[in-house]
Amino acid sequence: MLIDWLTVSQEHPHDLPVVCDVFTLTIDANTNEVLSTRQPRFKHEASHSTSVTIHVQGRKVRVEGNPSRVGRLDNLFGFTTVEQCVSVYNGLLAQYGLPPFTKGTAITQRQVQGSTGTWDEQLVSDGAKVERIDLTTNVAVGEGNVLAYLRGVSSQRIGHSIGFLYPNGRTVAWTPKGNGKGGRLQYRKAYDKAFEMDANLLPRIKRLYGDTSDEFAYVQRVRNYCAEHGVVRMEQELKSEFLQREHLSYWGFFDERRFAELHDEFLKIDERLKVTAMDIVSISEQLLAEHIVDTTRAANTTAMYAIQWMHGQVFDFNKKQVQTHAARLNRIGINIRNACDTSRFAPVFIRQAREITKTTVLPIPSWYQRPNHLQVAA
Numbered sequence: 001m002l003i004d005w006l007t008v009s010q011e012h013p014h015d016l017p018v019v020c021d022v023f024t025l026t027i028d029a030n031t032n033e034v035l036s037t038r039q040p041r042f043k044h045e046a047s048h049s050t051s052v053t054i055h056v057q058g059r060k061v062r063v064e065g066n067p068s069r070v071g072r073l074d075n076l077f078g079f080t081t082v083e084q085c086v087s088v089y090n091g092l093l094a095q096y097g098l099p100p101f102t103k104g105t106a107i108t109q110r111q112v113q114g115s116t117g118t119w120d121e122q123l124v125s126d127g128a129k130v131e132r133i134d135l136t137t138n139v140a141v142g143e144g145n146v147l148a149y150l151r152g153v154s155s156q157r158i159g160h161s162i163g164f165l166y167p168n169g170r171t172v173a174w175t176p177k178g179n180g181k182g183g184r185l186q187y188r189k190a191y192d193k194a195f196e197m198d199a200n201l202l203p204r205i206k207r208l209y210g211d212t213s214d215e216f217a218y219v220q221r222v223r224n225y226c227a228e229h230g231v232v233r234m235e236q237e238l239k240s241e242f243l244q245r246e247h248l249s250y251w252g253f254f255d256e257r258r259f260a261e262l263h264d265e266f267l268k269i270d271e272r273l274k275v276t277a278m279d280i281v282s283i284s285e286q287l288l289a290e291h292i293v294d295t296t297r298a299a300n301t302t303a304m305y306a307i308q309w310m311h312g313q314v315f316d317f318n319k320k321q322v323q324t325h326a327a328r329l330n331r332i333g334i335n336i337r338n339a340c341d342t343s344r345f346a347p348v349f350i351r352q353a354r355e356i357t358k359t360t361v362l363p364i365p366s367w368y369q370r371p372n373h374l375q376v377a378a
Helices: 082-095 146-153 193-209 214-229 240-245 257-270 280-289 296-310 320-330 372-377
Strands: 002-011 024-027 034-038 042-045 051-057 060-065 107-113 119-125 129-140 162-165 171-175 186-192 231-238
Touching: 002 082, 051 082, 060 082, 060 129, 129 240, 129 257, 146 162, 146 171, 146 186, 146 231, 146 257, 186 193, 193 214, 193 231, 214 231, 231 257, 280 296, 296 320
Parallel strands: none
Antiparallel strands: 002 060, 002 129, 024 034, 042 051, 051 060, 107 119, 129 231, 162 171, 171 186, 186 231
16 A cells, blocks of 8 residues: 555645745734634645645644656656655755644544634644545556456445546546545545556656656656556545544554555455356346345346346335345345446356456565655665
8 A cells, every 4th residue: 555645735834934935924903913824735746747835824734746756757656654654744844944744642522613603613633633644556467458347346335435437538526526626524536557557657757858758768667567567556545534533643653554454445345246248047146145135036136127227217215126136136246226338247257257357566676766765665
């Protein structure tokens, strides 16, 4: 698991230096007292057209960006811990004379006035607060299998989130409304990494360095490596409200292993994809093989619900028998609560059919230029 984006903030007990050419003061008209200082957001431009946003507001500093991309040509492999990412941010803050992010030692409560004038209780840490974190895994499905894999997993739900396959077939996103637009708590997606590099990274490196440069040749090599292994990038964005709900906001007060647990749940999305052809025989056989039903008659009855669903049948899910058959089918990767899209199923061959061999352990080639922390650890 890699960290692909990190937004961190911290409120300090002292005033912060002015790091912008223009800033805003809020002054009490009666006493001329400076109530607050606000500096506009600015981007720290690192090498290779990488940027990280820094925002100083009064005594609070906030940094957001992709620490694994700072000073690097690509981020196929990156940092794996919050501490590694924060150390990158702290190096940038030091360049502007700003204090570093630190782990908290205490959490207290304070009252804050809301927009309606009411006072609410708010938890405050004396250390850094994680406001957003993106967790990523490179899944290798084999050369030429990426589109079939994405088409297959797009048929699966994650909790109440519905898969949405983009028209080009290169990206799947899971959202509550199934329209590809991010939700309030989490945003999860899977996409073709080689295609993404073709569309974004390669043109940018070509524009910066030219197509005969060492930089372009290196990025092209990374892109080809992704294509040869059929790399699908599995990403989930955990937003501020979700992190607070899961007690993962205050650095120093959470166990990072919880991130791995949440991410593993996401990576299990393809475990139920076990039917390779949507016909009554294969569905019945799979139901029996998985010991979901005990008799051929029960298997055929449940399979008929899938066939009717494929032909546009609308079911009443308030009925217990419909719920029973829907639950059985869901265990083999057929969710009749979704609208049926036959283009996603036949033929879609996932690892259980031995047509696609999936692995989440993508080896790092010896020529790959890793981040400094990983180079030291190697």
